[in-house]
Amino acid sequence: MRPEDEDRIATQLAKVMAVACVRNTQLETLHAGLTPVSHTGDGSDVIVEDAAGRRIPWSEVSRINDDEMRALMREIVDRLYTFHLRIDDPGFRAEIDRWAAMTAKWDAPKPDPILSAIPSVTPERN
Template structure:
């Protein structure tokens, strides 16, 4: 297979996995709710006052607690696992192909610098 075909397939698969395995999870629940108004646009003018009276700048507020993170990661891992188990199932694949259409206008993915920095045992394709 040509490298450009591999890149196209990997990009489409990454976007579909993001929709199926990450986006439509508890992450949506965490994303729901009110967003504070920021006149600066970057949140630097927003503070949260907690029950102890601490005034915490928005940039320092944890927006997800440990239990929520643990539950979110479990759900994402379970969905990724199920995705891989079912990808050869024609009915599942048909549904995934429909979801792919919704990601067509998303930005093209690019290599992640952290994962890309892991040394490869095989030469890079090119």
């Protein structure tokens, strides 16, 4: 397969997996709600006061607790697993193709620097 075809397929697959397996999850619930007003635009002027009276800068506030993170990761893993199990099912593929249309105007993906830094050849073990 030509490199440009591999890139096109990987781009479309990454985007549709993001929609099907990440975006439409509990992440939407976590995203819902009020966003604090920031006159600086970066949140540096926003302070959260908790029930113990601690004043916490917005940049240091955890916006998701451990239980929410655990539930979110379980849901994403289950969706990725199901996606891979069903990818050869024609009915599932037809639905995926419809979802792909909503990603047409998304930015093109780029290689992640952390995953890209993993060596492509595993060194021999002694």
